[in-house]
Each structure stands twice: as C-alpha cells, then as structure tokens.
Amino acid sequence: MLLTVDSINTFYGPSQALHGVSFDIAEREVVALLGRNGAGKSTTLRSIMGLNPVAAGAIHFDGRDISKTAPHDIARLHLTLVPETRDPFVLLTVRENIMLGYRPGSPYTLERLMHLFPLLEELLKKKGGELSGGQQQMMVIARGLATGPKLLLLDEPSQGLAPIMVKAVSRVLNELKQEELSILLVEQNLQMALEIADRVVMVENGMVVDTFTAAEGVAQPARLEKYLAVH
Numbered sequence: 001m002l003l004t005v006d007s008i009n010t011f012y013g014p015s016q017a018l019h020g021v022s023f024d025i026a027e028r029e030v031v032a033l034l035g036r037n038g039a040g041k042s043t044t045l046r047s048i049m050g051l052n053p054v055a056a057g058a059i060h061f062d063g064r065d066i067s068k069t070a071p072h073d074i075a076r077l078h079l080t081l082v083p084e085t086r087d088p089f090v091l092l093t094v095r096e097n098i099m100l101g102y103r104p105g106s107p108y109t110l111e112r113l114m115h116l117f118p119l120l121e122e123l124l125k126k127k128g129g130e131l132s133g134g135q136q137q138m139m140v141i142a143r144g145l146a147t148g149p150k151l152l153l154l155d156e157p158s159q160g161l162a163p164i165m166v167k168a169v170s171r172v173l174n175e176l177k178q179e180e181l182s183i184l185l186v187e188q189n190l191q192m193a194l195e196i197a198d199r200v201v202m203v204e205n206g207m208v209v210d211t212f213t214a215a216e217g218v219a220q221p222a223r224l225e226k227y228l229a230v231h
C-alpha cells in the first residue's frame with residue numbers, strides 16, 4: 001500500500017475529532033473521502049500531513065512510519081496537500097505561486113502544467129490575488145503538482161466555484177487519473193467524486209463507517225445518502 005492510515009485518534013485540545021480512523025490507498029488509486037460537514041475529512045488530511053499530529057495509531061506512507069514526522073519532512077517525501085483554504089500568495093505572480101512548489105525532478109514542469117491548465121497560461125504574469133476563485137484553485141493544484149507528488153491530497157477542490165470552473169477542475173482531475181497519479185480527494189460534489197474515484201471511504205463523527213467502490217456507490221445510492229446531506 002502507498003498509504004496506510006491505521007486507527008488514528010486526533011484531538012483539538014480536549015475535543016476528539018478522529019476516533020480510530022483506518023483506510024488505505026494503493027499506488028495509482030483514487031480514493032474519495034466523503035462525509036457531512038464536520039465529519040473529520042480535513043482533520044484526516046491534516047493528520048496525514050502531520051499538521052494535526054495523531055495522539056494514537058499509525059500512518060505509513062511509501063514504506064515509512066510518518067506518524068511522528070514533522071510536516072516539512074513529510075512534504076519532502078512527495079506527499080502533498082492542496083488545502084481547502086487554498087493559501088494563494090496574493091502578491092506573487094501566478095508563475096511564482098506555481099514555481100514555489102517546484103521540486104527538481106518533478107515530472108510536472110511549468111510547460112507540462114500549462115498543457116494541463118491552459119487557462120493559467122495567459123495569467124502567468126498576474127498576481128495571485130487578481131484571480132477568480134476558480135483560477136486560484138487551478139493555480140494551487142498546479143503548485144501541488146509541481147512538487148512531483150507520489151500522493152496528492154485534495155481538500156474540496158470544487159468548493160465555491162462556478163459550474164464552469166467545477167467542470168474545468170473535474171477535467172483536470174480526470175486527466176491526472178488517466179496519468180495514474182494516486183489521489184485522496186475530499187469532495188462535496190458527489191457526481192464529480194464518483195466519476196473520478198475508484199473507491200469511497202465514508203466518514204461520520206470522526207469514524208470510518210463504510211467503504212465501497214465508486215461503482216457500488218452508483219448502484220447503491222442509499223449507501224451514499226445515509227451519510228451525506230441530500231439536497
């Protein structure tokens with residue numbers, strides 16, 4: 001397995017957010033982590049990155065135990081998070097924002113990223129703060145890819161975007177899947193998640209409550225509806 005999350009507990013002060021979360025991701029697999037608001041999805045991603053360290057349990061990535069590794073050392077292992085806050089550098093140009101992520105040897109050179117994100121090419125000289133929400137999301141995904149991730153963690157990439165930009169993000173994620181990038185995707189857009197993911201891990205109240213393939217999720221919608229707000 002590329003990533004194994006084994007019975008992790010994570011706290012915010014005295015309040016326990018994750019209660020024995022376990023799941024794994026194989027190489028070249030796309031896993032969608034789904035669940036209601038407050039279920040513990042972002043906390044799980046942040047725990048994997050060492051940003052919310054685990055109090056118990058273990059996380060193995062690419063053959064190493066990273067449960068007690070500092071976030072900057074975890075990032076060096078080519079485990080990359082694109083956070084829900086996006087964190088664009090508003091005063092830096094788009095090119096600078098992307099190249100800040102670049103690590104020598106990454107297959108995602110600026111040239112390759114411009115093929116993947118044609119919308120960004122004409123924006124390279126603009127400041128990060130001048131972009132729309134959707135353009136910023138593209139930019140921070142490009143920055144994450146520039147690191148040359150072995151596993152990319154994406155936290156709600158379609159959140160708050162106009163429908164046309166949701167489509168654009170969805171197209172990029174499909175291309176990354178075709179390129180066999182391993183991805184852990186947190187996503188509220190169920191249609192997009194089921195289209196891209198191989199497998200779904202459902203969380204509720206900081207626990208994994210179900211795991212199934214995307215095909216099973218499509219065939220058995222009740223399994224999704226049980227744990228997601230249905231609009």
Ligand SMILES: Nc1ncnc2c1ncn2[C@@H]1O[C@H](COP(=O)(O)OP(=O)(O)OP(=O)(O)O)[C@@H](O)[C@H]1O
Pocket residue numbers: 012015017035036037038039040041042043044
């Ligand atoms: N900084 C924090 N301090 C205290 N509690 C927090 C903090 N961040 C999250 N929590 C709590 O931890 C639990 C899990 O939150 P988390 O952000 O992981 O949920 P989520 O599944 O990502 O939700 P959303 O869909 O709203 O992004 C929630 O009960 C939340 O209130």
Ligand SMILES: [Mg+2]
Pocket residue numbers: 041042043084
């Ligand atoms: Mg979240």
